[in-house]
Amino acid sequence: MIHRQEIANVLKSPTVGEDVTIMGWVRAWRGNRFMVLNDGSGAETLQVVVNGEDFDEETIRAIGFHACVGVTGELVESQGSGQAVEVVAKSITIHGAADLSEYPLQAKSQTMEFLRENAQFRMRTNTFSAVFRLRHALAYAVNKYFNDRNFYYLHTPIITGNDAEGAGEMFRVTTLDPASPPKDEDGNVDYSQDFFGKGTHLTVSGQLQAEIGALAMGKVYTFGPTFRAENSHTSRHLSEFWMIEPEIAFADIDNDQDLAEDFLKYLINYCLDNYRADLEFLDARIKQAEKNMKAELRRPMGLIEMLEFTVKDEFARITYTEAINLIQRSKPYKKKKFEFPVEWGTDLQAEHERWLVEKHFKKPVIVRDYPKSFKAFYMRLNDDNETVAAMDILFPYIGEMVGGSQREEREEVLRTRMKEMDVHEDELAWYLDLRKFGGCPHAGFGLGFERMVMYVTGMGNIRDVIPFPRAPKTADF
Amino acid sequence: MIHRQEIANVLKSPTVGEDVTIMGWVRAWRGNRFMVLNDGSGAETLQVVVNGEDFDEETIRAIGFHACVGVTGELVESQGSGQAVEVVAKSITIHGAADLSEYPLQAKSQTMEFLRENAQFRMRTNTFSAVFRLRHALAYAVNKYFNDRNFYYLHTPIITGNDAEGAGEMFRVTTLDPASPPKDEDGNVDYSQDFFGKGTHLTVSGQLQAEIGALAMGKVYTFGPTFRAENSHTSRHLSEFWMIEPEIAFADIDNDQDLAEDFLKYLINYCLDNYRADLEFLDARIKQAEKNMKAELRRPMGLIEMLEFTVKDEFARITYTEAINLIQRSKPYKKKKFEFPVEWGTDLQAEHERWLVEKHFKKPVIVRDYPKSFKAFYMRLNDDNETVAAMDILFPYIGEMVGGSQREEREEVLRTRMKEMDVHEDELAWYLDLRKFGGCPHAGFGLGFERMVMYVTGMGNIRDVIPFPRAPKTADF
Numbered sequence: 001m002i003h004r005q006e007i008a009n010v011l012k013s014p015t016v017g018e019d020v021t022i023m024g025w026v027r028a029w030r031g032n033r034f035m036v037l038n039d040g041s042g043a044e045t046l047q048v049v050v051n052g053e054d055f056d057e058e059t060i061r062a063i064g065f066h067a068c069v070g071v072t073g074e075l076v077e078s079q080g081s082g083q084a085v086e087v088v089a090k091s092i093t094i095h096g097a098a099d100l101s102e103y104p105l106q107a108k109s110q111t112m113e114f115l116r117e118n119a120q121f122r123m124r125t126n127t128f129s130a131v132f133r134l135r136h137a138l139a140y141a142v143n144k145y146f147n148d149r150n151f152y153y154l155h156t157p158i159i160t161g162n163d164a165e166g167a168g169e170m171f172r173v174t175t176l177d178p179a180s181p182p183k184d185e186d187g188n189v190d191y192s193q194d195f196f197g198k199g200t201h202l203t204v205s206g207q208l209q210a211e212i213g214a215l216a217m218g219k220v221y222t223f224g225p226t227f228r229a230e231n232s233h234t235s236r237h238l239s240e241f242w243m244i245e246p247e248i249a250f251a252d253i254d255n256d257q258d259l260a261e262d263f264l265k266y267l268i269n270y271c272l273d274n275y276r277a278d279l280e281f282l283d284a285r286i287k288q289a290e291k292n293m294k295a296e297l298r299r300p301m302g303l304i305e306m307l308e309f310t311v312k313d314e315f316a317r318i319t320y321t322e323a324i325n326l327i328q329r330s331k332p333y334k335k336k337k338f339e340f341p342v343e344w345g346t347d348l349q350a351e352h353e354r355w356l357v358e359k360h361f362k363k364p365v366i367v368r369d370y371p372k373s374f375k376a377f378y379m380r381l382n383d384d385n386e387t388v389a390a391m392d393i394l395f396p397y398i399g400e401m402v403g404g405s406q407r408e409e410r411e412e413v414l415r416t417r418m419k420e421m422d423v424h425e426d427e428l429a430w431y432l433d434l435r436k437f438g439g440c441p442h443a444g445f446g447l448g449f450e451r452m453v454m455y456v457t458g459m460g461n462i463r464d465v466i467p468f469p470r471a472p473k474t475a476d477f
Numbered sequence: 478m479i480h481r482q483e484i485a486n487v488l489k490s491p492t493v494g495e496d497v498t499i500m501g502w503v504r505a506w507r508g509n510r511f512m513v514l515n516d517g518s519g520a521e522t523l524q525v526v527v528n529g530e531d532f533d534e535e536t537i538r539a540i541g542f543h544a545c546v547g548v549t550g551e552l553v554e555s556q557g558s559g560q561a562v563e564v565v566a567k568s569i570t571i572h573g574a575a576d577l578s579e580y581p582l583q584a585k586s587q588t589m590e591f592l593r594e595n596a597q598f599r600m601r602t603n604t605f606s607a608v609f610r611l612r613h614a615l616a617y618a619v620n621k622y623f624n625d626r627n628f629y630y631l632h633t634p635i636i637t638g639n640d641a642e643g644a645g646e647m648f649r650v651t652t653l654d655p656a657s658p659p660k661d662e663d664g665n666v667d668y669s670q671d672f673f674g675k676g677t678h679l680t681v682s683g684q685l686q687a688e689i690g691a692l693a694m695g696k697v698y699t700f701g702p703t704f705r706a707e708n709s710h711t712s713r714h715l716s717e718f719w720m721i722e723p724e725i726a727f728a729d730i731d732n733d734q735d736l737a738e739d740f741l742k743y744l745i746n747y748c749l750d751n752y753r754a755d756l757e758f759l760d761a762r763i764k765q766a767e768k769n770m771k772a773e774l775r776r777p778m779g780l781i782e783m784l785e786f787t788v789k790d791e792f793a794r795i796t797y798t799e800a801i802n803l804i805q806r807s808k809p810y811k812k813k814k815f816e817f818p819v820e821w822g823t824d825l826q827a828e829h830e831r832w833l834v835e836k837h838f839k840k841p842v843i844v845r846d847y848p849k850s851f852k853a854f855y856m857r858l859n860d861d862n863e864t865v866a867a868m869d870i871l872f873p874y875i876g877e878m879v880g881g882s883q884r885e886e887r888e889e890v891l892r893t894r895m896k897e898m899d900v901h902e903d904e905l906a907w908y909l910d911l912r913k914f915g916g917c918p919h920a921g922f923g924l925g926f927e928r929m930v931m932y933v934t935g936m937g938n939i940r941d942v943i944p945f946p947r948a949p950k951t952a953d954f
Contacts, residue, residue: 002918004727006695008627024695025915040693040695040696041627041695042627067915070727095727095886095917096912096914096915097915102913104910119689120689121910122693123689123690129693132629132694136624136629140624147617150518150519152517152613153612153616153617154944155612155702155943157944157947157952158702158704158717159679159716160954162954171650171651172650172651173649173650173679174649175706178649178651178653178655178658179658181656189655189656195706195716195949196949196952197949197950197951198952200952209944209945209954212597212954213609213944216517216598216599216600216601217517217600217610218483218518219517224701224702225635227636229652229672240634249517250479252478255479409573430954431597433598435573436575436576437573437575437576437580438502438503438573438601439572440500440572467633467634467689467690468633468686470634472673474673474674475636475673475675477638477639477907
């Protein structure tokens with residue numbers, strides 16, 4: 001049995017004068033005397049004073065950057081500045097040395113690309129351990145928010161036989177031998193012989209199934225991986241990412257907007273309240289990186305300042321029609337600075353969304369009531385017959401953080417929309433059943449989890465906020 | 478905006494004499510006067526008194542089993558027995574009628590198979606809403622347990638390029654056209670042209686990647702979907718299921734056993750403390766179903782009694798060698814009642830595990846130190862060179878609930894084991910790196926989430942504890 005104390009706990013309630021046993025990785029080793037240890041339990045390190053005369057040369061030699069050591073010693077008040085306490089080593093165990101001549105991570109900082117390729121060590125850096133602690137914090141806050149409010153966590157399927165989700169390109173899941181798959185009489189691949197007796201894919205959304213849950217258990221949410229087989233090489237897209245999709249019965253688009261705004265603010269507040277040290281580290285990191293940038297390229301606010309600003313104020317709420325009008329009256333529109341056209345009936349592009357959020361409102365914006373022409377079949381038709389009760393929440397830096405809608409609960413209207421949009425009824429008979437028997441107004445939204453992690457950590461590339469990113473030509477580890 | 482109160486909240490702090498608005502599904506409609514509503518917020522229902530003279534005939538007619546209605550009325554002390562309060566309706570809204578002549582679920586109870594095929598309504602039954610609330614409870618308890626103890630939630634990849642996980646048959650993930658995939662010079666399918674630039678599959682375990690996390694952040698856990706492309710048609714196996722895999726640095730097999738036992742007891746206690754009404758419902762359901770069974774087919778204890786018994790006592794802890802000796806001295810062994818042979822070096826079969834747990838110890842049993850011959854390459858070799866520091870936790874009814882091990886942290890020993898077991902070093906260079914640079918003793922285990930849900934709910938078929946089960950020839954919804 002191994003006994004040790006976690007550094008985060010030692011620092012939280014230091015028992016000065018008593019012996020402690022800590023174990024961790026060497027983050028600094030100064031003058032063959034001061035060893036700085038981090039054990040991942042938090043952003044904080046604990047300094048160990050190693051008196052050379054108390055240890056043999058071999059031990060001293062094995063201590064080095066990123067070696068893994070265990071130390072037992074007395075916790076004393078720190079002599080130097082910085083931390084309140086330090087440990088005077090009585091015994092040292094070298095769990096694992098790290099030969100720096102071979103070790104991929106050197107003391108100087110590495111490029112983000114290099115760290116991605118060496119993900120077996122990426123989490124050992126200060127930056128990424130902070131990022132992944134905050135990712136954890138956000139995941140926990142998601143579950144806590146919903147649990148505290150009587151939502152039930154619903155595991156919707158990852159492998160789906162549904163072709164009708166329609167949110168993007170899908171990955172095929174199969175056990176057929178691709179070298180010689182069985183064929184039917186017409187020479188087509190015979191998926192009835194595949195594992196599930198039909199063609200199956202990886203889910204792009206759990207929403208349709210979550211509606212089943214909401215119309216039985218009232219309030220549910222999903223939190224699981226979703227997939228897009230799109231050949232996007234941007235800093236905003238992943239082929240595998242995590243999504244959160246609450247779905248609530250007895251709710252309209254106004255309830256939906258209130259829930260989403262309250263939820264997003266809760267997530268940010270949770271990090272501000274509980275992970276301050278990690279946020280401060282990342283805040284300082286960004287300021288350092290921006291030091292030599294031109295003023296107009298720097299972020300207008302520091303990371304923590306921006307997060308506090310986001311939760312303080314109410315989000316702006318406008319309709320799509322108002323958004324179009326605002327953009328058409330804007331300076332960049334008049335000066336023809338926008339690349340894409342702006343007229344009623346076309347979707348907003350990133351450049352328009354950024355102008356609304358970053359230039360005009362200078363805070364998150366909820367846009368609702370989009371034209372039905374470019375929105376999904378399940379969104380509730382408004383009384384104007386032209387728009388649907390859909391809403392997007394736009395964030396600075398990120399763009400679309402949340403997309404949601406009230407769902408069409410009227411069976412006949414839904415059938416008509418499905419026909420218009422070429423969604424086959426027979427594949428979604430169960431979905432229509434939810435309207436036919438004991439239906440009610442209901443609504444929900446989806447939050448791309450990694451986008452929230454990007455916003456809270458200030459990381460610029462989505463591949464740096466998920467432990468093992470999947471993207472075209474990228475499936476290492 | 479829709480305003481309503483949840484039934485669970487109304488019952489928790491009833492404001493007698495005030496008006497409430499509740500919405501839900503009709504669970505009973507007696508004498509055209511007493512309407513029993515459930516809204517999914519809990520197991521409890523709330524009775525609504527509908528005075529016929531206050532409502533038109535059409536409204537009264539539309540109320541029926543599984544219709545969805547909203548009611549505003551005064552909360553009064555209940556006249557009848559059972560509940561403390563009821564609602565006297567002042568206004569009623571029919572959100573969605575349910576024509577019983579077409580509705581698949583009738584008032585009398587349905588077979589489990591029928592409900593599985595009609596999963597769009599399954600959660601509206603008392604049994605399944607209780608099961609899925611408990612599934613939520615367990616999921617929340619998993620996250621709370623680890624968060625409260627400084628573990629970080631790590632999302633390991635679902636799509637893996639790793640062939641070396643070796644825990645079972647895998648599903649291929651591809652975007653190649655299976656009718657005419659690209660071939661290389663030798664006529665083999667050219668996966669370098671596939672989406673990820675190589676062959677990829679659905680993960681069977683996040684453990685190897687979780688070790689990266691533990692060796693940087695100290696204590697991590699995964700909680701996500703895992704997959705087996707095995708043609709099993711049993712009541713214990715799914716093709717897609719959720720798994721929890723904690724992984725901890727600075728831990729040996731003893732720490733691992735302590736953590737697992739504490740964790741399992743916490744999960745059960747959490748349900749006993751917070752979801753009593755659902756457990757009582759399921760307990761009564763089992764007793765009802767067993768009424769006409771022979772005594773020897775009934776469960777030896779009621780559901781709640783069994784859960785309380787599980788958390789009260791310490792789990793038995795034995796070695797594999799002790800287990801073999803016990804079984805060889807057992808009555809069924811001597812009477813040749815076991816189907817499979819029992820000798821040192823062969824794996825324990827379900828029949829042996831059940832005897833140990835249900836007949837001999839009559840409580841959960843942790844078996845450790847299995848022969849290396851049938852265990853995975855990453856398990857730490859014991860000093861006897863014959864066994865590894867692996868442990869399984871066996872539960873009544875369920876069999877193996879947890880499988881875990883201390884991991885082999887010695888680089889050279891690991892290399893030897895990989896060679897012996899034909900695991901290619903080049904595919905796991907990153908895994909070996911974790912030993913080469915700053916390694917330490919570490920351990921972890923895996924818990925099949927659905928098995929725990931089965932144990933806590935008393936459901937006999939694993940397909941009835943996951944909302945949308947995936948199994949051979951089964952991928953509906």
